Amino acid sequence: MLFKEVKYLEKETDNYMDIVSESVLIYTEGVERYLKHQDEEFNNSLERVNVLENRADQLRRDIENRLYTETLIPESRGDMLGLLENMDKLVNGSKHVLKEFSIETPFIPEEYHDDFLELARMSASCVEEVVQSARRFLCDPLTVKNNLHKVYHYEEESDHIADKIKRKVFSSNLELAQKNHIRHFIIKMDSLADKAEDVADRLAIYTIKRSI
Amino acid sequence: MITILYLSSGLFLGWSLGANDAANIFGTAVGTKMVRFRTAALIASIFLILGAVISGRGASVTLTQLGSVNKIAGAFIVVLATAFTVYWMTRLQLPISTSQAIVGSIIGWNLFSGMLTNLQVLSKIISSWILSLLLAGIFAFLIYKLLLRFNILVRIHLYRLDAYTRFGLLLIGAFGAYSLGANNIANVMGVFVPISPFHSIRLGPLLFNGVRQLFLLGGLAIAVGVYTYSYRVMITVGQSIFKLTPQAALIVVFAESLVLFLFASQRLHDFLLSIGLPAFPLVPVSSSQLVIGAVIGIGLARSARNIKYRLVGKIIAGWIVTPVFSALFCLLALFVWQNVFNQEVFQKRRFDVNNTVNNRLAKEGIFLNSSDFEESYDSEIHFFNALHNASFMNADTVQTIFHFANYDPIDITSRQISQFENLAKGRLNQSEFDVIESLSGKSFTYIWELEDAIRAECRRMKIQDFTADQLKIVNQYFYHKGIR
Numbered sequence: 001m002l003f004k005e006v007k008y009l010e011k012e013t014d015n016y017m018d019i020v021s022e023s024v025l026i027y028t029e030g031v032e033r034y035l036k037h038q039d040e041e042f043n044n045s046l047e048r049v050n051v052l053e054n055r056a057d058q059l060r061r062d063i064e065n066r067l068y069t070e071t072l073i074p075e076s077r078g079d080m081l082g083l084l085e086n087m088d089k090l091v092n093g094s095k096h097v098l099k100e101f102s103i104e105t106p107f108i109p110e111e112y113h114d115d116f117l118e119l120a121r122m123s124a125s126c127v128e129e130v131v132q133s134a135r136r137f138l139c140d141p142l143t144v145k146n147n148l149h150k151v152y153h154y155e156e157e158s159d160h161i162a163d164k165i166k167r168k169v170f171s172s173n174l175e176l177a178q179k180n181h182i183r184h185f186i187i188k189m190d191s192l193a194d195k196a197e198d199v200a201d202r203l204a205i206y207t208i209k210r211s212i
Numbered sequence: 213m214i215t216i217l218y219l220s221s222g223l224f225l226g227w228s229l230g231a232n233d234a235a236n237i238f239g240t241a242v243g244t245k246m247v248r249f250r251t252a253a254l255i256a257s258i259f260l261i262l263g264a265v266i267s268g269r270g271a272s273v274t275l276t277q278l279g280s281v282n283k284i285a286g287a288f289i290v291v292l293a294t295a296f297t298v299y300w301m302t303r304l305q306l307p308i309s310t311s312q313a314i315v316g317s318i319i320g321w322n323l324f325s326g327m328l329t330n331l332q333v334l335s336k337i338i339s340s341w342i343l344s345l346l347l348a349g350i351f352a353f354l355i356y357k358l359l360l361r362f363n364i365l366v367r368i369h370l371y372r373l374d375a376y377t378r379f380g381l382l383l384i385g386a387f388g389a390y391s392l393g394a395n396n397i398a399n400v401m402g403v404f405v406p407i408s409p410f411h412s413i414r415l416g417p418l419l420f421n422g423v424r425q426l427f428l429l430g431g432l433a434i435a436v437g438v439y440t441y442s443y444r445v446m447i448t449v450g451q452s453i454f455k456l457t458p459q460a461a462l463i464v465v466f467a468e469s470l471v472l473f474l475f476a477s478q479r480l481h482d483f484l485l486s487i488g489l490p491a492f493p494l495v496p497v498s499s500s501q502l503v504i505g506a507v508i509g510i511g512l513a514r515s516a517r518n519i520k521y522r523l524v525g526k527i528i529a530g531w532i533v534t535p536v537f538s539a540l541f542c543l544l545a546l547f548v549w550q551n552v553f554n555q556e557v558f559q560k561r562r563f564d565v566n567n568t569v570n571n572r573l574a575k576e577g578i579f580l581n582s583s584d585f586e587e588s589y590d591s592e593i594h595f596f597n598a599l600h601n602a603s604f605m606n607a608d609t610v611q612t613i614f615h616f617a618n619y620d621p622i623d624i625t626s627r628q629i630s631q632f633e634n635l636a637k638g639r640l641n642q643s644e645f646d647v648i649e650s651l652s653g654k655s656f657t658y659i660w661e662l663e664d665a666i667r668a669e670c671r672r673m674k675i676q677d678f679t680a681d682q683l684k685i686v687n688q689y690f691y692h693k694g695i696r
Contacts, residue, residue, distance in 0.1 A: 006375045013371075073374045074245045075457055080370070140367045210370075 005070055012063050013138065017131050019056045020087050023049055024127040024192070027094035031120040031189070034101050035113045046098045053095045060084045079206040083134060086199045090127050093192045100188060106181050109174070115165045119186065122161055123193040126154035130196040133203050141210045144203055151200040158193035162186050215409045218284045221291040223433040226400040228298060229310060230260070230437020233396065235445040236468060236499040237388040240461030241381040242446040246374075249443050255382060256389040256438050261431035263393025263476075264401075268427045270478040270494030271398035272405050277333045279318035280406045286321055286557035287403045289549050293317040293542035294399070297534065306526070309498030309534060310399045312341070316535030318403065320542030325558035326591030332607065340495035341531055344471050348502040351467035352509030359463060360513075377458045384466045391472035393431060398496040401430035412635045419635060460510055467506040468499060501527055562619035563595045564588045569617050572660060576612055588619070616660050622690055624651045624662075632689050639685055643675045648686070659687060 030045035063084060067077050108116060133147040169182050238252035281287045294313040301308040315337055322329045368376065410422035456464060474480065474492045484491040504523060511520075550557045565585040573580060584602040589595035595617070596610070604610055629652055633645055640648070647669045656662045663683055670677045678686070 002375050002378065006369075006371045009371050010369055071245045073370060076370060076374075138370045 002070075005066065006072070009063060009066055009072070012059055012066075014135075016056060016059045016063065016084065016087070017135055019052050019059065020090055021128060021131045023052045023056070023091045023094040024124045026052065027098060027192075028120045028124045030098040031101070032117055034098075035108060035116060042098075043102070046095075046102055049095045049098055053091050056088060056091045060088055076206070076210065079202075079209060082202060083137070083199070083206065086195070086202060087131075087134065089195050090130075090192065090199070093195055094127075097185075097188050097192065100185070104181070104185075106185050107178060108182060108185075109172075112165060112168065112182070115161060115168070116186075116189070119158060119161045119165065119189050122154055122158040123189055123196070126151055126158055126193040126196040129154060130199045130203070133200060137203055137207060137210070141207045144207045148200050148204060151196055155193045155197040155200075158190055162190040215284065218288040219404065219409075219429065221288050221295060222401050222404055222430060225291050225295045225298075225310065226430045226433030227437035227440075228295060229396055229400055230257075230434035230439075231441035232437075232445055233310075233392060233499050234260075234389070234438045234442040235448070236503045237392060237465055238381075238385050238442075239446045239448075240456050240458065240464070241378075241385060242443070243448075244458055244461070246378050246458050247381055247385070249446065251382070252385065252446070253438050253442065255386050256442075257435035259386045259389035260393035260434050260438070261428065263390035263395075264397035264427045264431035264434070265393075265424050267390075267394035267476055267478065268397035268401075268430075269423060270481065271395050271476050271496045272402035272423070272427075274333060274337065274493065274495050275314065275318060275398050275402040276405055277330055278315065278337065279322045279327060279329060281318070281321055281403050282406060282559045282561075283556050284404070284407050284409065285549060285555040286325070286546065287407060289545045289557055290314070290317040290321050290403050290542055291400075293320065293538050293545050296541060297538035301530075301534065301537070306530060306533070309341075309501055309530060310396065311496040311498045312531060312534040313538040314399045314403070314496070316538030317542040319535065320539035321546065321558065323539070324543055324546045325560075326593045327558070327561070328592040328596050336493045337495050338531070340475060340493050340497060341501075344475060344497040345501055345505040345527070347474070348467050348471045348505035349509035349512070351470055352463050352506035353513045355463045355466060356460075356510050356513040359459065374458075377462060380462050381458065381465070384462060384469060388465050388469035388472070391469045391476060392499055393434065395472040395476035395496055396499065397427050397430050397434075400434065401426045402496070414634055414637070421635075456507070456510075463510060464503055464506040467509065468502040471502050472497065472499060501530075560590045561592060562588055562590055563592070563614065563617040564619050565617060569658070572616050572658075572664075573613065576616070578609060578613060580613070616658065618659060619657065620659055620691065621655065621657050622662065623655045624653065624690065626652045628690065632686075635689065636685055640682060643673065644678065644682065647673065647675070647678075659691065662686070662690065 026045050026049045030042055030049065033042040033045055064081055067073065067080065073080060129147050129150040133144050133151065136144045136147060165186050166183055169179050169186075172179070174182070234253075234256045238247060238256055241247040242249050242252050281290055291314070294310060294317045297313040297316070298308050298310055301313075315334075319329050319334075321327070404426055405423055408422035408426050410425040412419060412421040413425075414420070475495050475497050478494065481491040481494055504527065508520060508524070546557050549555050564587065565580055565582060566587060570580055570582065581602065585598055589598065592614075595614070599610055599613060604613065629649055632648060636645075647666055650669050651662070651665060654665065656665065663686075666678055666683065666686065
């Protein structure tokens, strides 16, 4: 009975990690489609990320519920729940950015498209590495550190790209309102990498606690 | 009724053991909610009783060798003194061990009754306390290092590791409970073994002797202690005293259980001797102190600075304070019970130095000069001093003299013989039973006279002599009213 429950939870947690990973891929895809003015495809990406976000919430609640009712991993339960909730912020972040693009329809001049794509891909890579770290935390905690330094690297690069775009935008001839609007989206996209870094910091502590 | 009254101190000590020591097995498992209390209590109770009944004899024999309490009222006081010592030192928040308290109480009885305290056995017991503590630390250290390596080599998912740990805690908890029962039942009922009030019962092919019945009763008392009081102690242990991860708790319980088993298993003891290796002495040891030893072992495995010298010092101080206190209390209680309540707390043993004994000792190559001795002694200590003054120093010689001088009259009746034949089925063949039947109606003054009569009858019937084990069975039945 216990081992059956454990197997089920392993699968659910794995699915959850898959959702986080997929949401950030769809986010990158969505940003690209928006910049290319592919409205139908963009809306499709938004819809898919919405579905993923709902599914992630359901899975997270189910996992939390089962961990408590079956009193599993009592020593690490708090850490596990903290990890799931923080990773949920990554899925929420991906959905939120695309939603804001959909609602506010910012005008992004073509000369900034490549930079925006680069920023999207960099923050996506950051999230991807943190998902890998989380998977390793569950199975092989001693190798978590191998991925964490990549997270920090990508986060730094993401900040660097964000700064670069902001400087370009504010030194251009665009109106101040437009500049601010573009800045708002740069910050939103960069915050995804910041959230991934937060998860990485927590993972570093959880890994230390997972010794015998 | 009076028997139950006298056994009550043992039952109380058993209850106390169950209430306190079950936490050393399942404390962290229950405290960290890895295992439910009901499951832990059920497994602990079943295996404690099994360990006590199946393997409890070994450690009990050692306590009997230290001091063979020969009156049930005396046994009652000895165990009561132990229980009081445990209670009092727990209130004073000093580290306490039932195993050490019972040793002190037995020595107290020996002093009061004029019986000798076997110093060889006493040193064996004390060295076992030291060795068991060290072993618990060493085992925990090695198992920790091995587990660390295993964790490195094999990737185990967090959830699966949790499930394996739970299963491990249950399995090793069962082993621990068995070992605790086997080792510590001696503290609870060991003193009653020489004067067990129960007679052997044959249940088909199984012989349920008086000693096993005693251990079953003690085991049941322990189980009641587990169910009624151990939850509080388990929660305390699990949450405050030893903050261990479930995997570390698994190591501690396994190390503790291994040591308890090593110092309780008669089969392992005999096996090691049979292959020419030194065997672990069968001695009751303190499970609480083993836990401390194991926790220190894990601490050392993590960092060499983790020896808590103060705690170790407290344990060592306990080895001295506990037996001294329980011996003093036992002496006082025996005095009161005998002189105020007029209860016989010991049966005097008589040792004769007469022609019959001297002639028999001469056959063993031992010659006593009658002028150096009185005709009889009613105290082991006086007889021992007399032998010492007559320059009999060798321990084996002294033991032989004690055996042959021990006055222990017995009449063999036909009723006893038919009961013996029923209980000893399968242990003796028909010719050997015929030898026993030939003793019907005879009286013997000394144990060796019975043994010599058996040998003479074997020679007359031209059959092989009884083995040492078979003679032991005969003595156990006719002198101690049961076959073990």
